[in-house]
Amino acid sequence: GAVVSQHPSRVICKSGTSVKIECRSLDFQATTMFWYRQFPKKSLMLMATSNEGSKATYEQGVEKDKFLINHASLTLSTLTVTSAHPEDSSFYICSITGTSGGSQETQYFGPGTRLLVL
Amino acid sequence: GDSVTQMEGPVTLSEEAFLTINCTYTATGYPSLFWYVQYPGEGLQLLLKATKADDKGSNKGFEATYRKETTSFHLEKGSVQVSDSAVYFCALRAFRSSASKIIFGSGTRLSIRP
Numbered sequence: 756g757a758v759v760s761q762h763p764s765r766v767i768c769k770s771g772t773s774v775k776i777e778c779r780s781l782d783f784q785a786t787t788m789f790w791y792r793q794f795p796k797k798s799l800m801l802m803a804t805s806n807e808g809s810k811a812t813y814e815q816g817v818e819k820d821k822f823l824i825n826h827a828s829l830t831l832s833t834l835t836v837t838s839a840h841p842e843d844s845s846f847y848i849c850s851i852t853g854t855s856g857g858s859q860e861t862q863y864f865g866p867g868t869r870l871l872v873l
Numbered sequence: 874g875d876s877v878t879q880m881e882g883p884v885t886l887s888e889e890a891f892l893t894i895n896c897t898y899t900a901t902g903y904p905s906l907f908w909y910v911q912y913p914g915e916g917l918q919l920l921l922k923a924t925k926a927d928d929k930g931s932n933k934g935f936e937a938t939y940r941k942e943t944t945s946f947h948l949e950k951g952s953v954q955v956s957d958s959a960v961y962f963c964a965l966r967a968f969r970s971s972a973s974k975i976i977f978g979s980g981t982r983l984s985i986r987p
Contacts, residue, residue: 866915
């Protein structure tokens with residue numbers, strides 16, 4: 756099946772700095788990648804849909820200028836948290852949609868990146 | 874809008890007990906339904922899925938049946954093991970399209986006592 760990697764797995768930064776998180780699809784060429792945010796003991800919240808070669812589609816309430824998404828290639832999407840603040844501390848997860856065992860589409864998730872803003 | 878509601882945890886059971894985690898959904902059209910599992914320190918993994926009414930998804934002894942009449946997709950396992958301790962998420966995708974987003978329930982933490 757598909758393998759999705761994220762880098763870094765964990766990052767600690769000072770308030771006001773920017774942090775870039777990479778999401779790579781190792782087995783599939785993904786025209787669409789999804790970025791989620793997971794709060795402690797809470798569900799995943801979809802932040803945006805990353806489209807290769809075009810602008811990302813953001814969910815309502817997600818600040819586009821705060822969370823910059825770039826889908827540079829069919830295997831790489833990046834999420835940059837700009838001017839990070841402690842309330843941005845969270846677990847960020849990316850996912851792609853791939854095909855397994857025929858025509859059935861399956862969503863594959865990366866291992867996540869834990870961001871802590873001091 | 875589309876939504877998923879699942880029973881709140883945590884759920885604590887003894888090994889070999891019967892498990893049910895309730896999940897109901899609200900969606901227009903005919904969504905695909907999923908159960909994902911997140912083991913401690915790991916990312917989400919697809920546990921099972923069903924794409925149309927009356928379909929039964931199954932994996933690792935877990936089962937869930939797509940019930941359109943009750944808009945439910947309850948997760949069941951006849952005999953749980955300690956290794957099943959994890960957080961379980963019910964989810965739906967509104968259209969059978971790779972570009973459609975997945976909407977997750979709030980998650981249910983399951984702890985199994987030896």
